[in-house]
Amino acid sequence: MPQTMFDKLWEAHEVSENLIYIDLHLVHEVTSPQAFDGLRLAGRAVRRPDKTIATADHNVPTDGTMAARLIADQLSRVQVETLERNCEEFGIPIYSLGSERQGIVHVIGPELGVTQPGMTIVCGDSHTSTHGAFGSLAFGIGTSEVEHVLATQCLGQRKPKTMRINYSGELGFGVTAKDLILATIGRLGTGGMVGHAVEYAGPAIESLSMPGRMTVCNMTIEGGGRAGMIAPDEKTFEWVRGRPAAPNDFDAAVERWRRLASDEGASFDTEIDVDAGAISPMVTWGTNPGMVVQVTDSVPDPAQMDSPADRESAERALAYMGLDAGTPMTEVAPERVFIGSCTNSRIEDLREAAEIVDGRKVAGSVRAMVVPGSQQVKADAEAEGLHEVFRSAGFEWREAGCSMCLGMNPDILVEGERCASTSNRNFEGRQGKGGRTHLVSPKMAAAAAIEGHFVDIRDWS
Amino acid sequence: MRPIDVIEGKVSVLDRADVDTDQIIPKQFLKRVERTGFGEFLFYDWIRDGEIELEPNPILLTGANFGCGSSREHAPWALEDFGFEAIVAPSFADIFYSNCTKVGLLPAILDEEHCRAVAEAGEARIDVDDETITCAAGVFKFEVEPDVKHRLLNGLDDIGITLENGAAIDAFEGSGASGYGPVTTAL
Numbered sequence: 001m002p003q004t005m006f007d008k009l010w011e012a013h014e015v016s017e018n019l020i021y022i023d024l025h026l027v028h029e030v031t032s033p034q035a036f037d038g039l040r041l042a043g044r045a046v047r048r049p050d051k052t053i054a055t056a057d058h059n060v061p062t063d064g065t066m067a068a069r070l071i072a073d074q075l076s077r078v079q080v081e082t083l084e085r086n087c088e089e090f091g092i093p094i095y096s097l098g099s100e101r102q103g104i105v106h107v108i109g110p111e112l113g114v115t116q117p118g119m120t121i122v123c124g125d126s127h128t129s130t131h132g133a134f135g136s137l138a139f140g141i142g143t144s145e146v147e148h149v150l151a152t153q154c155l156g157q158r159k160p161k162t163m164r165i166n167y168s169g170e171l172g173f174g175v176t177a178k179d180l181i182l183a184t185i186g187r188l189g190t191g192g193m194v195g196h197a198v199e200y201a202g203p204a205i206e207s208l209s210m211p212g213r214m215t216v217c218n219m220t221i222e223g224g225g226r227a228g229m230i231a232p233d234e235k236t237f238e239w240v241r242g243r244p245a246a247p248n249d250f251d252a253a254v255e256r257w258r259r260l261a262s263d264e265g266a267s268f269d270t271e272i273d274v275d276a277g278a279i280s281p282m283v284t285w286g287t288n289p290g291m292v293v294q295v296t297d298s299v300p301d302p303a304q305m306d307s308p309a310d311r312e313s314a315e316r317a318l319a320y321m322g323l324d325a326g327t328p329m330t331e332v333a334p335e336r337v338f339i340g341s342c343t344n345s346r347i348e349d350l351r352e353a354a355e356i357v358d359g360r361k362v363a364g365s366v367r368a369m370v371v372p373g374s375q376q377v378k379a380d381a382e383a384e385g386l387h388e389v390f391r392s393a394g395f396e397w398r399e400a401g402c403s404m405c406l407g408m409n410p411d412i413l414v415e416g417e418r419c420a421s422t423s424n425r426n427f428e429g430r431q432g433k434g435g436r437t438h439l440v441s442p443k444m445a446a447a448a449a450i451e452g453h454f455v456d457i458r459d460w461s
Numbered sequence: 462m463r464p465i466d467v468i469e470g471k472v473s474v475l476d477r478a479d480v481d482t483d484q485i486i487p488k489q490f491l492k493r494v495e496r497t498g499f500g501e502f503l504f505y506d507w508i509r510d511g512e513i514e515l516e517p518n519p520i521l522l523t524g525a526n527f528g529c530g531s532s533r534e535h536a537p538w539a540l541e542d543f544g545f546e547a548i549v550a551p552s553f554a555d556i557f558y559s560n561c562t563k564v565g566l567l568p569a570i571l572d573e574e575h576c577r578a579v580a581e582a583g584e585a586r587i588d589v590d591d592e593t594i595t596c597a598a599g600v601f602k603f604e605v606e607p608d609v610k611h612r613l614l615n616g617l618d619d620i621g622i623t624l625e626n627g628a629a630i631d632a633f634e635g636s637g638a639s640g641y642g643p644v645t646t647a648l
């Protein structure tokens with residue numbers, strides 16, 4: 001019987017019914033301390049430190065602090081130092097503050113090549129779905145599950161349902177992977193993928209670069225999906241080739257990886273068709289990623305919404321966002337611009353933004369910052385001179401970390417500040433209490449920084 | 462985890478859909494390395510700004526897609542520490558649902574109409590074994606997966622259960638099926 005890629009991955013990792021083996025466990029400072037405590041209390045060891053890797057990302061300052069003990073914020077310092085101690089005690093390799101491999105956990109996995117096709121990958125972080133871009137089964141877990149994987153290298157899981165989203169056509173000029181996934185979530189809603197492992201397929205997905213595919217899979221969780229995945233192809237293999245953790249017998253690995261794609265005729269619980277050619281640059285207007293419109297549209301009018309529940313949440317969202325129904329999105333003026341996060345902080349994202357910024361100046365009303373996803377991205381960008389492009393335009397150029405994606409470090413919005421952000425969540429208070437987040441692509445964020453308001457990147461020059 | 466069997470008492474109502482984990486427990490409280498003491502920070506901004514009021518009753522009734530967003534288990538820890546023993550909603554985000562079952566906080570899915578009835582009744586009795594919620598308006602069924610129910614009723618430790626299966630894990634590792642993939646310690 002023809003199988004989906006998800007079925008193949010599940011079957012190959014099932015130790016016993018609904019207990020799956022985990023090939024790679026990524027660990028960071030925020031969701032792990034209580035798990036290590038649990039191990040200590042029960043006198044348990046980490047079963048496979050060789051399939052585990054840790055980094056510090058959520059809490060780290062991006063101001064050039066280069067060692068955990070130098071972090072000014074006491075709670076953050078304790079958390080990062082606790083991670084370092086736990087990794088030392090349990091024998092887990094760690095790239096902490098000061099390491100040239102440190103960075104956002106979902107950026108460094110693919111960068112080191114530890115993210116490979118055909119694997120099961122988990123992390124105590126919902127955006128673990130990012131790694132599915134390589135044709136792996138990757139999903140976020142809670143702290144109890146982190147402890148479970150540390151102790152057993154396995155995870156009990158209800159088998160999710162399968163969904164395939166088929167993108168026909170091609171993305172238009174100026175339209176990016178970020179717009180594709182925002183438009184998809186706008187259509188399906190934030191609960192539209194709940195309970196499903198989602199495969200993204202079709203010509204528009206095949207023509208995306210690996211970073212673009214990662215952006216798409218990254219935001220699967222914003223649609224409620226359990227895991228996002230894309231069939232591996234030549235681009236995937238080329239990405240992994242030559243990376244520090246690439247398999248020694250690379251050709252044999254590729255042979256195996258070629259068999260992962262969903263078989264012709266495989267059946268999914270749900271299939272959805274999307275015309276990629278009809279997607280425009282997108283901007284969120286509300287307080288969840290499903291509250292999104294094309295940049296050419298206006299802020300929606302709650303009165304026009306069908307269900308009383310939608311109306312009510314739209315009204316609340318507009319009040320929070322300080323927006324009036326009917327205002328054209330291009331008149332909305334952010335005071336802050338954040339280019340970063342595991343959604344859009346890879347070298348390709350920075351190149352795209354730099355191209356827009358090159359030779360221009362950030363508007364006087366805007367404070368803009370770029371936070372590379374990893375120390376490696378930062379080094380690569382500096383080797384290309386991108387930091388100079390950003391700096392001379394008036395952007396701040398920071399060290400790697402999650403930064404203002406969630407504002408656990410000092411990079412936050414103040415009450416009422418409006419931000420064009422390349423991250424993935426526009427929840428109330430996500431980037432700082434009372435902060436107002438608009439999710440956009442790196443190009444759109446860069447152009448907003450220059451103009452001081454959103455612009456349609458397609459007719460902006 | 463302590464066993465749960467019957468949860469009975471008053472119902473607190475939070476009439477909102479898509480309540481995300483950033484609201485349930487804002488990020489500034491995720492810096493703690495302990496597992497307890499999160500209750501006082503539950504819905505920190507909403508409560509502090511007077512947007513909502515919540516009594517620490519045994520049952521919280523709320524809207525669809527509750528717990529969407531991050532995987533932070535701090536969210537169920539905070540709800541439990543605040544005093545809730547069960548959350549009733551028309552639907553839950555996947556990771557949040559699973560996290561609740563790990564800490565012994567019962568997530569019960571009930572359709573919108575029955576949710577409204579429970580909210581209006583103001584008091585209810587939830588029987589985990591029977592999978593029923595009883596209130597003044599009637600007796601409503603909800604579903605729990607058999608293995609989750611078994612764990613909740615007996616307060617079992619997941620890791621202990623899996624380790625009883627140690628031979629299967631050894632066999633899987635011995636079969637070569639896990640032989641692929643990177644060796645992180647060799648990097």
Ligand code: SF4
Binds near residue numbers: 104105106341
């Ligand atoms: S960049 Fe943002 S979304 Fe990504 S792991 Fe960090 S906090 Fe989470």
